[in-house]
Every structure is written in C-alpha cells, then in structure tokens.
Amino acid sequence: MLQELGLRYPIFQGGMAWVATGSLAAAVSEAGGLGIIGSGHAPAEYVKAQINIAKEQTDKPFGVNVMLLSPYVEEVIxxxxxxxxxxxxxxxxxxxxxLAQLQKAGSRVLPVVPSVALAKRMARSGVDGVIAEGMESGGHIGTMTTMALVPQVVDAVDIPVIAAGGIADGRGVVAALALGASGVQMGTRFLAASETLIHPRYQQAVVAAKDVDTLVTGLYVGHAARVLKNPMSRQYLRLEKRLAIEGGDMSAVEALGNGSLRIAVQEGDPERGSFMAGEIAGLIHDVRPAASILATIMQEAQQVAANDWRSRLVAP
Ligand SMILES: Cc1cc2nc3c(=O)[nH]c(=O)nc-3n(C[C@H](O)[C@H](O)[C@H](O)COP(=O)(O)O)c2cc1C
Structure with missing residues (x-):
C-alpha cells in the first residue's frame, strides 16, 4: 500500500489535534513521508482550510486524521x-x-487500534490497513506496549500494519519492520519539527524531556492520555486519584482536562496546558525541519540494517 501511495519513506506523521496543520502535513509529504492533518474536535471549515493549505504546498499524497468522537464528525467526513x-x-x-463513502472517494482508511480484537474487527469490515499504537505514544492511549501489540496484530490480520508508539529514530523503524509492520507512524518526533507551530514552551519541554518525564492521566475517567509531567498533569492526576478513592464525581477532572491541549499548543501554559507527548521524547534533542528529521531517520535505519548485529543471529 505504501508503494501504491508513492511514498519514498515508510513513515507516517501522526495526525495530532491542534498540532498537525496543513503546512506540517505538506512538509512531511514533500520530504517523502506521509503527512497527516489532525482534525481533533475542530469544525469542518477548519479541516477544509487545512486541506486547502496542504494542497497548495504539495502535490504529493497526504492524509487527514478524523476523531470519531468529534461532534462534527459527519461534516468532517x-x-x-x-x-x-x-x-x-x-x-x-x-x-x-x-468506510464505503471514503473508499468510494479514493481514500485508503486506516483506523488506529490498541488491541488485536479491534484490529481483527476492522480487517473484517474492509479497512485498507491498521495503525497498531502502543501505550508509549503521546496523546490518547490503550494499555498494550508497541513491542507486544505489533507482532500480535501482524499475525492476526492480512492487511498492512503501521506501528506507532515509541519510534523516533532509525533503530525504531527497523525494529518495527522486524516485527512485521509495513511502516511506522511517529507523533512525538514531529512535535519538535520546525514546521510545527506549537508554543515554544511546549516544543522546548519536549526537547528537554527525559525518559521518565511523561505520565498517564485519565485512567480512571476512561480516556487515558500520555502527557509531559508539569503542574497541570500533576494536579489532574492528584484530583483524579482522590476522586477515584473517595468514589466522587469525575466530572470535575474532566472539566480540568477540557481544552487543555489547545492551551498547551496556543499558550504554552504549564499550569493549565496538557503537553501531550510520548515516552520517546527523551530521545529527541533538537528542533529540525521535517525533511531533515526524515532523512536522518532513514539514514540511521539503513545503517542499522547493515550493522553487524545480524551476525549475532547466526549460531556459532
Ligand atoms: C500532541 C499529540 C496529539 C495527538 N492527537 C491525535 C489525534 O487527534 N488523533 C489520533 O488518532 N492520534 C493522535 N495522536 C497520536 C499520534 O497520531 C501518533 O499515533 C502517536 O503520537 C505515535 O506515538 P509517539 O508519540 O510515540 O510517536 C496524538 C499524539 C500527540 C503527541
């Protein structure tokens, strides 16, 4: 499928609400990956405007991520x-x-799946591929890790599987392909792309993050999300845990989270903003153009693939 799309590299830039604009998607697609616009809960006019921006900036294929829980989902579709x-x-x-509407329009449809059961159900319904996303990822997550989820999904379906979660360099790409994935999707690495117009405080927090600097909020509310540790996420977690223990009404926590990604992106306020990012943020040390990110990762991947670790697989 990736060859049919004419992609130079087997890399998707994950659609990220508020973050992945038409310009970022176009920059990634121009550079040989697949850029994906994030529509989140934005109205259809916003999504249309971002698609038009991407079309003005590239002739290459790009994608749109549709959040099925959006109140505008019908119009966005x-x-x-x-x-x-x-x-x-x-x-x-x-x-x-x-599915029928989108495929008739010529789109390939790939749902994000956190489990084998959903992957199988999606394959039966006729989707073109699935994105198996592990809980290392930034943003909303399931409970499986990428390492455990991807090979199980690969064995369970006979459509292309894209691996997501915890991948930000050539080693990760080769590892995902070794698990049987056809390609990878990266989100956190692209938070630190020059074309990503998030607030500088958010972007710098991603670059400064260490391996253990994320936490998972929303476990008790029923929509877990991985975010950077900051005053907002710590406050959220404290309140959530207290209400869970006391058996209190969770709507106060939900209210705290509402709009918090937008605040992170637009205002960079660590007291009120959810700086969504994945565990792989600790591997990211610079802000660079998307083209440079992709070229470096593919060079690394080729080096890894040519490495002498393969000799360790041969019995002495
Ligand atoms: C800030 C942010 C926002 C995201 N928003 C969405 C979204 O709106 N829809 C979606 O399907 N995935 C979303 N994701 C997940 C990414 O598309 C991608 O699958 C994930 O980031 C991959 O894991 P990584 O962060 O370890 O690279 C988001 C991720 C981040 C970091």
Missing amino acids: AVVAAAHVAVVTTGAGDPSRY
Whole structure:
C-alpha cells in the first residue's frame, strides 16, 4: 500500500489535534513521508482550510486524521471525501459506517487500534490497513506496549500494519519492520519539527524531556492520555486519584482536562496546558525541519540494517 501511495519513506506523521496543520502535513509529504492533518474536535471549515493549505504546498499524497468522537464528525467526513484525500486515519473507535463513502472517494482508511480484537474487527469490515499504537505514544492511549501489540496484530490480520508508539529514530523503524509492520507512524518526533507551530514552551519541554518525564492521566475517567509531567498533569492526576478513592464525581477532572491541549499548543501554559507527548521524547534533542528529521531517520535505519548485529543471529 505504501508503494501504491508513492511514498519514498515508510513513515507516517501522526495526525495530532491542534498540532498537525496543513503546512506540517505538506512538509512531511514533500520530504517523502506521509503527512497527516489532525482534525481533533475542530469544525469542518477548519479541516477544509487545512486541506486547502496542504494542497497548495504539495502535490504529493497526504492524509487527514478524523476523531470519531468529534461532534462534527459527519461534516468532517463529508469534507474529507469531497477533497479525495489519499489516506484517512481514524482515532477513537470504529470507522466502518464511513468506510464505503471514503473508499468510494479514493481514500485508503486506516483506523488506529490498541488491541488485536479491534484490529481483527476492522480487517473484517474492509479497512485498507491498521495503525497498531502502543501505550508509549503521546496523546490518547490503550494499555498494550508497541513491542507486544505489533507482532500480535501482524499475525492476526492480512492487511498492512503501521506501528506507532515509541519510534523516533532509525533503530525504531527497523525494529518495527522486524516485527512485521509495513511502516511506522511517529507523533512525538514531529512535535519538535520546525514546521510545527506549537508554543515554544511546549516544543522546548519536549526537547528537554527525559525518559521518565511523561505520565498517564485519565485512567480512571476512561480516556487515558500520555502527557509531559508539569503542574497541570500533576494536579489532574492528584484530583483524579482522590476522586477515584473517595468514589466522587469525575466530572470535575474532566472539566480540568477540557481544552487543555489547545492551551498547551496556543499558550504554552504549564499550569493549565496538557503537553501531550510520548515516552520517546527523551530521545529527541533538537528542533529540525521535517525533511531533515526524515532523512536522518532513514539514514540511521539503513545503517542499522547493515550493522553487524545480524551476525549475532547466526549460531556459532
Ligand atoms: C500532541 C499529540 C496529539 C495527538 N492527537 C491525535 C489525534 O487527534 N488523533 C489520533 O488518532 N492520534 C493522535 N495522536 C497520536 C499520534 O497520531 C501518533 O499515533 C502517536 O503520537 C505515535 O506515538 P509517539 O508519540 O510515540 O510517536 C496524538 C499524539 C500527540 C503527541
């Protein structure tokens, strides 16, 4: 499928709500990956405008991520179908009711799946591939790790599997391909792309993060999300744990989280903003253009593939 799309590199830039604009997606697609616009809970006009920006900036294929829980999902699907977007990835559930419409418009549809069961159900419904996303990822997550999830999904379905979660360099790409993935999706690495117009405090927090600098909020509320440790996420977690122990009403925690990614992106306020990022942030040390990120990762991947670790697989 990746060859049919004409991608130079087997790398998707994950659609990220508020973060992945038409310009970022175009820059990634121009550089040989697949850029994906994040639509989040934005209205259809926003998504249309971002698609138009991407189309002005690249002739290469790009994608749109549709959040199925968005109040505007029907209108967003209509906009995406009318634009004949090459790839539609979906978050938060089962896109099968939109499948015929999107595939008729020429889109390949790849839902994000956190489990083998959902991957199998999606394959049966006729999707073009799945994105198996581990809980190392930034943003909303399931409970499986990428290392355990990807090979199990690969064995369970006969459609392409894209591995996501915890990948930010050539080693990660080769590892994912070794697990049987057809390609990878990266989000956190692209938070630190020059074309990503998030608040500098958010971007610098990603670059400064160490391996243990993320935590998972929302476990008790039912929508877990991985974010950087900051005053906001610590406060959220404290309140959430207290209410869970006391059996209190969780709506106060939900209210705290509402709009917090937008605040992180636009205002960079660590007291009120959820700086969503994955565990691999500790591996990211600089902000660079998307083209440089992709070229470096593919050079590293080729070096890793040519490395003498393969000799360790041969019995002495
Ligand atoms: C800030 C941020 C926002 C995200 N928003 C979305 C989203 O709206 N829809 C979605 O399907 N995935 C979303 N993701 C997940 C990414 O698309 C991608 O699958 C994930 O970041 C891969 O893991 P990594 O962060 O370890 O690279 C988001 C991730 C981040 C970091």
